[in-house]
Amino acid sequence: MNPPSESPADIDRSDPESEVAARAAAYRNWGRWGHDDVLGTLNFIDAAKRREAAGLVRQGEVISLSQAFDTDGPQRGWRRRTNPVHTMTDTGVDAERGNQGFPHGIGGADDVIAMPLQCSTQWDGLGHIFDHGMAWNGRRAGDVVTSEGDLVTGIEHAAAAIVSRGVLLDVGAHLRPDDAELPDGYAISAAELDDCAAAQGVSVGRGDIVLVRTGRLARARREGWGEYAGGPSAGLSLTTAGWLHRSEIAAIATDTWGFEVRPNEFDAPSFQPLHQVVIPNIGLTIGEMWDLDALAVSCRARRRWDFLLSAPPLPITGAVGSPINPVAVF
Amino acid sequence: MNPPSESPADIDRSDPESEVAARAAAYRNWGRWGHDDVLGTLNFIDAAKRREAAGLVRQGEVISLSQAFDTDGPQRGWRRRTNPVHTMTDTGVDAERGNQGFPHGIGGADDVIAMPLQCSTQWDGLGHIFDHGMAWNGRRAGDVVTSEGDLVTGIEHAAAAIVSRGVLLDVGAHLRPDDAELPDGYAISAAELDDCAAAQGVSVGRGDIVLVRTGRLARARREGWGEYAGGPSAGLSLTTAGWLHRSEIAAIATDTWGFEVRPNEFDAPSFQPLHQVVIPNIGLTIGEMWDLDALAVSCRARRRWDFLLSAPPLPITGAVGSPINPVAVF
Amino acid sequence: MNPPSESPADIDRSDPESEVAARAAAYRNWGRWGHDDVLGTLNFIDAAKRREAAGLVRQGEVISLSQAFDTDGPQRGWRRRTNPVHTMTDTGVDAERGNQGFPHGIGGADDVIAMPLQCSTQWDGLGHIFDHGMAWNGRRAGDVVTSEGDLVTGIEHAAAAIVSRGVLLDVGAHLRPDDAELPDGYAISAAELDDCAAAQGVSVGRGDIVLVRTGRLARARREGWGEYAGGPSAGLSLTTAGWLHRSEIAAIATDTWGFEVRPNEFDAPSFQPLHQVVIPNIGLTIGEMWDLDALAVSCRARRRWDFLLSAPPLPITGAVGSPINPVAVF
Amino acid sequence: MNPPSESPADIDRSDPESEVAARAAAYRNWGRWGHDDVLGTLNFIDAAKRREAAGLVRQGEVISLSQAFDTDGPQRGWRRRTNPVHTMTDTGVDAERGNQGFPHGIGGADDVIAMPLQCSTQWDGLGHIFDHGMAWNGRRAGDVVTSEGDLVTGIEHAAAAIVSRGVLLDVGAHLRPDDAELPDGYAISAAELDDCAAAQGVSVGRGDIVLVRTGRLARARREGWGEYAGGPSAGLSLTTAGWLHRSEIAAIATDTWGFEVRPNEFDAPSFQPLHQVVIPNIGLTIGEMWDLDALAVSCRARRRWDFLLSAPPLPITGAVGSPINPVAVF
16 A cells, blocks of 8 residues: 555545545554553653753743633634633622621632633643544543543643643744735645745654644734634645654644644545544644744744743543643743 | 741731731832732742753653642532532544544544632632732732732733742651651741751742642542641741742742641631732742642652742633643753 | 603613613612512512412413523623533443443433523523612612622522513514514513503503513524624613503513613613613513513414413522523413 | 332342342333323323312412522532532622723623532433433433433423422321431332322322422431432332332422432442333433422421422423422412
């Protein structure tokens, strides 16, 4: 069998089933880190990589890569994905009025949140996506994620895993120097990822966390959310699956809702085919809705595209994703 | 006026109002970073401190300092503080059964959480506590935190602030070599903090984030949660306020529910008097319910007590606290 | 002082403050049921009225007046008003797969909901609206509703109160025989309420619960939610406040989001002026987003417009509103 | 095959599987109301029964049978069953302080709730319990209740169904005249239900909703919640399944957490065997945690034990249960 094409033009737009299956078979990492593995490609981050990452800190500057977790966020309620609902159980207004019943003049404010774990800047855990009823590492999906949560690969297992070298690929600026924003539906190819890295003069290798900026969030910031969550967007082509596999990166994140190009690259009904290849088969952790705009400005100014990236998930027992505030340290 | 005593034995147990007021007046930092400040002592973290912190990374090892965010956590429902309620909106069981309606064999799992922001490992934001109706930097509490949230000092302002040098003070092990667990109600003094640092051979200074281990969580782990959330515990004495002020640390965190000693050091009705001094007056960010046990083991084995600490909050708009997964990198 | 006009044409559209204040003063019921009252006009429902209502049951038929509490409901997230988020903590798919760990073949499904209390068919409680900082019966708003909830007039006090004679006024059909739908912005006047009742041959009196159908929900059902929640709609004119007062009805409900006409009847900035008059001043309980369409069809067919109405709120401690499923029994 | 015994003493305490299976087979109503049925025994309520019920209203008095939906309710967090978390998104304290930004002096309070649907007074829907992977009417459990909710027998189908004649059986008072409270673990038999009805002079028949008072809630009210939710309690014996079937009642409710006796009547591991018989097999709707104490006092004073009962569920799409405020009208 020939290896799957890495050119978006070669996709058979009528046959997502085969296009997905070929890549799932070609890039499957099941068993690579043992039968009990719960981390997938996060295993590529080793101590040496972390030392390298820490060595990238020269100015002592920090940039947050998180969007605001905000009631006015991008979600529209699709599949019960609301924006965060943040409410107060005590406030300063109460404290000032003196109705809290506390002694010696102390007053307090407390708060509560209800939110989908994928409502804003986030990691997709390994239990987030299945391929024909199979989860990461060849487990049956129903053995992994029940109504109790992800019993096997819950995001809590990655609590100490996600500190590494980060590399920004500003594909938006690379391909569109004028406005640094790719058009909706633009499928980024493996060759373009390589070209962008080369143009920036940065390498990508084992254990790195790659951040791909498309400019989609910049547009939403300018024009309003519109269909940012779930609608059209530039993103990675299904044909990048090979690149994602052989580069041995630990994780990847984008400034878009769904990481891969939307609409997907098929005329037949399809939904997030690249997710289907990379999460359950490659074991790749994916970040979505990251804010890479300030980072891009900073990298360009510094002429440096790599940094220490610290992006640990909240260890929510059994979660298939986690809200995060990733920070890049220079 | 004499400076407030730093000896716990000197506290007038009948007069929390005066004991708090004296320390609030003595250590108040209002205006120190300008009238618009929203960060308080986090301002002590500068680029040099972060470079120093990154320089502490030698092995490339990471330790998570977060407890599990778990439905079986310590909360008892007091003041509507439940444990996280994590529910699935799609599961692997559904995917395997094929009821999700997705094409080409893709399946998915999604989840939702409802939780108090202070239910587990967390930062208290500057809007969390008030002193006689006043919030950090001399603002009226009711101008800062309304039912809409913290309109001024919301935790989102600290999104890029909390990466610094961390220093563990294992006071539990220092004072109780046998079991490394302080008894409930034990009020740690300023002198004991200094002694512990000296014994460990580590310095504490401007911009550091100090982690104080009491052993309270270790006991809960062994005996069950019991009253871990809100009940008796060792913790900092009210008389440490001066130490917390003059050390110019950026933040402090403990392995207990409430950071300060419980019951509080008064016979008269009292509630969290040290909070009342340090949050609205000093502008100190406080961490609670951190898991410092693995860190302590690691530090002891390395004979090193400082490390790179990355603990950015989730930038939840207007929140007065944030769940976090702090990581120590060696 | 002349009584306020009951003609919508007389409203001074530049002066909501005065138009509201005149009606608040004219119709204020404070003290009418004693200083401790927590029920307002619900006090008009007496035993005789309930016996009359039960006597209206002749066929033994029930019609639910509730919309579905549905994730695809009308809410858009404004002021954190989402649609209900209903999630499962156990499912039949799990039970069938046998992963629940229960003995002897029993399986179960459980569920959780998160929702604004005003997201769908509902009662507004007496603590829902204030007039210049004053709540129902002349209490200070801040003494009544704190972050702890409504400490005085919480909806739980009405748990056994809201069973009475219901009267439907199908104003939509009365004024628009062709399509039974009033246009957006149509302000229903007191005279039109009386005309509609007369045309239908039904009386309205003390203790009745009046249901006013505008046709707004029928249109949303046909065209999609659009701006059903918060947008333009027919509804009661501010000038009906006198009618609402002197009729001595116990409560009123409509098939619209906000009961009163939207946009409100002012050119100057305004927001729900009729609420401001009737809830804190008259003490009137208001129902919103009721489904009156099947009821209207049924009433017309029966040539009867009154019925037993049972619409008790959920006794949520301290709530300022409640989701309900009102039932009409014929 | 002999019919299953209706004497609690005959239960083989070592064999829940067989004891359940025998009763499931003997009393199964699958197909009785057609293959599409979604209401089960609620079908027994007909127009004549409702007319009879309305005819019971003589005094025009209403009693609520709902417990408070309260943050200090009975739940302990088991299986993510918390008490309701009710929070305010706007308050009177805010309104009085004038920070809401509304014109002409209007202020408002709004609120949000997060709660398990089975946290307090409730109906169990037909999708709540399964028997060996089968749901009501012989459907596969996984075809009925997925992560999307109950796609077939959701509680919304009963929106207009549950208004009928209610009959209180105060078994607590009948068997324990002194304190009207049955001891924990007391299994009420079919004979005792009949005896109680006879002693009270009330009949039970087709379409009635039977309310069984054990006194368990009265004790919790006196002693504190303790293990009210999930712990020991009097309740119906498994052997009442035949009575529940042949009486052709529409629904049943008790003042206990779980309707049937706790601990269950087996030495072998068991869990809610009567649920397993009556919900998926008989199609019986069950009410739990009703407050029957004021009702019992009232019935005894009136020497009348039947009344109009209105207890419609909230029509939450796909819910397997619903919080309710049932009202009895005399």
